[in-house]
Amino acid sequence: MSGLVTGEAVALGVQTAKLPTRALAVVVDLVVFWSVYLAVLVGLAVATVGLDEAAAAAVAVAAYVLVLVGVPVAVETLSRGRSPGKLLFGLRVVRDDGGPVRFRQALVRGAVGVFELQASMGVVACVASLVSARGRRLGDVFAGTLVVRERVPVRAAAGRSLPAPPPWLAGHFEGVDLSAVPNGLWLAVRQYLSRTGQLDPAAAWSTGVRLADDLVARSGAPVPQGVHPAAFLAAALAERQSRERAKAGGAPGTGRPSHAVPQGGSPSAAPPPPPSPAHAAAPPGPSAPPATGAPGTAGTAPGAAGAAEAPRATGFAPPA
Known part of the structure; x- marks a missing residue:
């Protein structure tokens, strides 16, 4: 396969x-x-x-x-x-x-x-x-x-369908230059999104954060506050697929594949990592609406006094 x-x-x-x-x-x-x-x-x-x-x-x-x-x-x-x-x-x-x-x-x-x-x-x-x-x-x-x-x-084909990005995140990558993102990273993102439902929640979260970090470093795209890495990656992949269709001579898409259904249910089915004493709240799911705040800021609530971990520059806080 x-x-x-x-x-x-x-x-x-x-x-x-x-x-x-x-x-x-x-x-x-x-x-x-x-x-x-x-x-x-x-x-x-x-x-x-x-x-x-x-x-x-x-x-x-x-x-x-x-x-x-x-x-x-x-x-x-x-x-x-x-x-x-x-x-x-x-x-x-x-x-x-x-x-x-x-x-x-x-x-x-x-x-x-x-x-x-x-x-x-x-x-x-x-x-x-x-x-x-x-x-x-x-x-x-x-x-x-x-x-x-x-x-x-x-x-067999349905089992590998990719999750569609949330509607409020569908146009987030419009105008962002994605030419610096290598093909190997796009392939890794596709494979990750098609297998998210088969991974352990903590492993799925850490892998998504790592891929999102690489994508942000190469594209410079800002990260909305509180967004789940799987939703962020799905929105980037949908925008790239829309541009591929436009290059091939077809009508530009809406920025997300309309036929895709994520593994195991709706886009919000990807579970966040379990809460820990170092975090007062678990990371939001892929379908959570964007919280108010400047892009690129952390999306997790502060943890217990003296135990909270500093968020990454991309806006994703890894599980403890």
């Missing part, structure tokens, strides 16, 4: 594709693209009857590069990771962070695939997939991509 969700907020079922299924998809792709290439060669042979041998060879090489490299790259880019074979077997290529592949990733995969799939008859790709923990071939490693399965049972 890969734990991936696309940048358009579409759950992919988080299952990596196995070698037999990928091999069948590659065979279908090669049959389709080589059929097109042979048809183009026949047309070029008729059109270049009057050319000398060197010119005919140059045209044949250009046709090979265009059809067997350019066409697969264009198809994978425009279809967001679905070649004919992958579409037939329910597979899709995504980035390591779960987002849709772009031209750069498709070009690297196509260029490496000429040697990995065609020149070596697929032997190099099979060996690399067997060695890789996630079944990736060399083209995936160099491009930073992963092939996942899309067709999974609805129950």
Whole structure:
């Protein structure tokens, strides 16, 4: 299981594709693209009857590069990771962070695939997939991509749904520059939000605070007072997904996925850490309304005299 969700907020079922299924998809792709290439060669042979041998060879090489490299790259880019074979077997290529592949990733995969799939008859790709923990071939490693399965049972996909941010926090990240946040951090946030209901409450709180600290440090986004780290991360992820949809040519979203349902219930289901003598009040849940006060201030009440812990600069106070 890969734990991936696309940048358009579409759950992919988080299952990596196995070698037999990928091999069948590659065979279908090669049959389709080589059929097109042979048809183009026949047309070029008729059109270049009057050319000398060197010119005919140059045209044949250009046709090979265009059809067997350019066409697969264009198809994978425009279809967001679905070649004919992958579409037939329910597979899709995504980035390591779960987002849709772009031209750069498709070009690297196509260029490496000429040697990995065609020149070596697929032997190099099979060996690399067997060695890789996630079944990736060399083209995936160099491009930073992963092939996942899309067709999974609805129950399995629903179990990995992401929580929607509270309505009052949905537009908090509008205008915030998120370009400095690395893809690895977004992937960690997705995995955390999809598994919050399976974690121990104290572990879920501490992990959420750590991820929120990293996000604030890289984006400079202020933290509303009293907000739960899971709600803060869900709002940031929803804004990022909305921008991904806008970049892909779709209509910009509302800043939060409308179909997502958090694991185990509503967004307020994520439990705060248990109270301790060092804290007079437990941290608020994800759905608590923002308290009045300046952003970035602590959201916990002062503890007992001499026992309270100083809050972090991000506004989240860790459990004792």
